[in-house]
Amino acid sequence: MSLNKFQIAQRIANELKDGFYVNLGIGIPTLIANYIPKQISVVLQSENGLLGMGPFPSKENVDPDLINAGKETITTLDGSALFNSAESFGMIRGGRIDLTVLGAMEVSQSGDIANWKIPGKMVKGMGGAMDLVASAQNIIVAMMHTNKKGESKLLSQCTLPITGLKCVKKIVTNLAVMEISNNQFLLKERAPGVSIKEIINATEGKVVVPDHVPEMILN
Amino acid sequence: MNKVYENAEKAIFDVMDNATIMLGGFGLCGIPENLISALVKKGNTGLTCISNNAGVDNFGIGLLLKTKQVKKMISSYVGENAEFERQLLNNELEVELIPQGTLAERCRATGAGIPAFYTPSGVGTEVAEGKETRVFNGKKYLLEKAFDSDFAFIKAWKGDRMGNLIYKGTARNFNPMMATAGKITIAEVEHLVPNGELDPNQIHTPSIYVNRIFEGEKYEKRIEKITTQ
Numbered sequence: 001m002s003l004n005k006f007q008i009a010q011r012i013a014n015e016l017k018d019g020f021y022v023n024l025g026i027g028i029p030t031l032i033a034n035y036i037p038k039q040i041s042v043v044l045q046s047e048n049g050l051l052g053m054g055p056f057p058s059k060e061n062v063d064p065d066l067i068n069a070g071k072e073t074i075t076t077l078d079g080s081a082l083f084n085s086a087e088s089f090g091m092i093r094g095g096r097i098d099l100t101v102l103g104a105m106e107v108s109q110s111g112d113i114a115n116w117k118i119p120g121k122m123v124k125g126m127g128g129a130m131d132l133v134a135s136a137q138n139i140i141v142a143m144m145h146t147n148k149k150g151e152s153k154l155l156s157q158c159t160l161p162i163t164g165l166k167c168v169k170k171i172v173t174n175l176a177v178m179e180i181s182n183n184q185f186l187l188k189e190r191a192p193g194v195s196i197k198e199i200i201n202a203t204e205g206k207v208v209v210p211d212h213v214p215e216m217i218l219n
Numbered sequence: 220m221n222k223v224y225e226n227a228e229k230a231i232f233d234v235m236d237n238a239t240i241m242l243g244g245f246g247l248c249g250i251p252e253n254l255i256s257a258l259v260k261k262g263n264t265g266l267t268c269i270s271n272n273a274g275v276d277n278f279g280i281g282l283l284l285k286t287k288q289v290k291k292m293i294s295s296y297v298g299e300n301a302e303f304e305r306q307l308l309n310n311e312l313e314v315e316l317i318p319q320g321t322l323a324e325r326c327r328a329t330g331a332g333i334p335a336f337y338t339p340s341g342v343g344t345e346v347a348e349g350k351e352t353r354v355f356n357g358k359k360y361l362l363e364k365a366f367d368s369d370f371a372f373i374k375a376w377k378g379d380r381m382g383n384l385i386y387k388g389t390a391r392n393f394n395p396m397m398a399t400a401g402k403i404t405i406a407e408v409e410h411l412v413p414n415g416e417l418d419p420n421q422i423h424t425p426s427i428y429v430n431r432i433f434e435g436e437k438y439e440k441r442i443e444k445i446t447t448q
Contacts, residue, residue, distance in 0.1 A: 050389055065376075066389055067389055071246040072445075082391060084391050084423075085271070085392050123304065124297060131318045131319060131321065
């Protein structure tokens with residue numbers, strides 16, 4: 001059975017390590033915060049100027065001066081720090097963020113990502129995505145394997161305007177965990193009950209299938 | 220020396236048509252709402268606005284779009300605004316979209332006497348078209364330039380009569396860099412206090428950058444997405 005978006009978030013939470021500074025993009029990536037393993041501590045960065053993003057506030061503690069990059073009201077935690085946007089992107093470009101998780105419209109087998117523009121249809125802008133993908137050491141994409149029309153989002157080449165070149169390391173979808181390796185999608189894990197054939201059929205780019213492809217473990 | 224103005228209308232007396240104006244804020248958080256209202260009332264047109272976002276349909280920079288005062292927007296993210304999208308698709312509005320970190324750094328460079336700088340953000344994308352690139356240590360970078368901005372409209376939490384500013388929460392965002400970058404920087408604050416009341420250790424924007432300051436008449440502080448537990 002393919003995963004829902006909560007399970008994709010849950011699987012990616014397994015990639016977090018104690019002490020990580022992490023930037024979570026809008027959409028599925030935001031959900032990962034709900035599945036951080038209890039035994040580790042990670043610091044969430046919100047690129048509008050906060051390290052140590054806490055949970056949503058209670059109704060009486062809503063503060064219009066405290067939002068995340070998705071413009072949702074949030075809270076600070078003990079040990080949080082606030083700063084300006086230049087400093088925020090300084091720490092991003094400076095390579096201080098251990099893990100960045102982003103959504104995407106397309107990923108290519110060489111690790112290119114497209115997630116900011118559909119020519120003639122959607123003009124919203126790249127926000128901080130181009131800065132994040134240009135510098136992060138470790139980028140995971142969280143997305144559905146195919147789009148609403150059923151077309152593959154894992155391609156030999158991106159067709160949409162790209163956000164960054166050769167930057168994605170790993171992709172977690174509703175069907176599989178893939179790594180970018182030698183300009184190919186290396187199949188690492190499959191969603192419980194999903195066959196290798198299904199994954200290959202849903203992937204337009206080149207897939208490499210090792211001898212053993214375990215099912216994902218969701219903690 | 221007197222930097223204190225009675226209100227927003229008086230503080231923007233010399234804003235002219237076709238001016239370039241930086242406006243602080245991220246989404247609707249930390250936007251100079253009183254200055255925006257005064258500018259709508261004053262009615263200048265042909266404006267170039269440099270701001271991370273373009274407000275929403277009926278608040279923030281969205282108000283200036285509605286009245287068609289804006290000729291060009293320079294932003295990183297402009298979703299959440301139907302009127303903006305309509306004007307853009309009808310070619311009524313020029314838009315330059317740039318990566319958020321590059322926007323912040325271009326503001327910083329403007330205020331810090333740095334005409335241009337190299338950044339990795341946007342290499343290999345549409346953003347790089349027509350820009351100089353250079354390789355450092357085997358990695359490619361883009362040359363990005365400082366802005367030229369007539370005014371900077373800033374919102375801070377507290378300010379003193381000298382123009383020293385302190386921001387609150389994530390309402391800081393682009394305000395400190397933009398404060399350094401306007402030929403004339405106008406700050407609106409929630410609390411205007413006498414000199415000596417702010418701890419010099421805690422100042423985010425030193426007074427040298429601020430030409431005019433006033434206490435905002437009222438703050439709506441609209442929230443785009445109220446999320447609670």
